[in-house]
Amino acid sequence: MKTIKLTASLVVFVVSLMAYQDTFGEQKYNPYSGQWETTNPDSELQYNPYAGQWRYSAPDSSPKYNPYENRWDMAPDSYEHRYNPYENEWETTSPNSELQYNPYEGKWQYAPEGQSPEYNPYSGSWEYPE
Known part of the structure; x- marks a missing residue:
């Protein structure tokens, strides 16, 4: 009986850990940019x-023109252009994003609610997942 309880507890723990990890960003290598x-x-x-570059984007992304910054961003159709008054720039961002301060980089950026900056050990910077 103890074995069953221990196994069940372990399964619940592992599933919880997997769900917890899926809410955060991860590092992916872009072989085109290095x-x-x-x-x-x-x-x-x-x-x-239009930008002539490869980048990681949401699965349903396509080129979306940002007329305020005169550039093409990869984004899903639901994304919108929002002004960031702290950085004096327009960002193409998801509708549920909020303006958040990145204390490690000293910058403001739109990021999905509840997301925190992730450390990128390869570049030595703290970034919000895109």
Whole structure:
């Protein structure tokens, strides 16, 4: 009986740990830029023909023009342009993003609610997953 309880407790712990890890970013290597990017776990490497670059983006992303910054960003259709008054720039961001301060980099950025900056050991910087 103790073995069953111990096994059940271990299974619950492992499942909880897996669910906990999925809420955070991870490092993925971009062989086209030679850089490690802080991304969401479901991000895919995609080519933006207008910007001429490969980047990790949400699976349903496509090139989206940001007229305020005169650039093409990879983003899902639901993303919108929002002004960041602290950095004096327009960001293409998800509708549920909030303006958050990154104390490690001293910058403000839109990031999904509840997300924290992740340390990228390859670049030595703290980044919000994209």
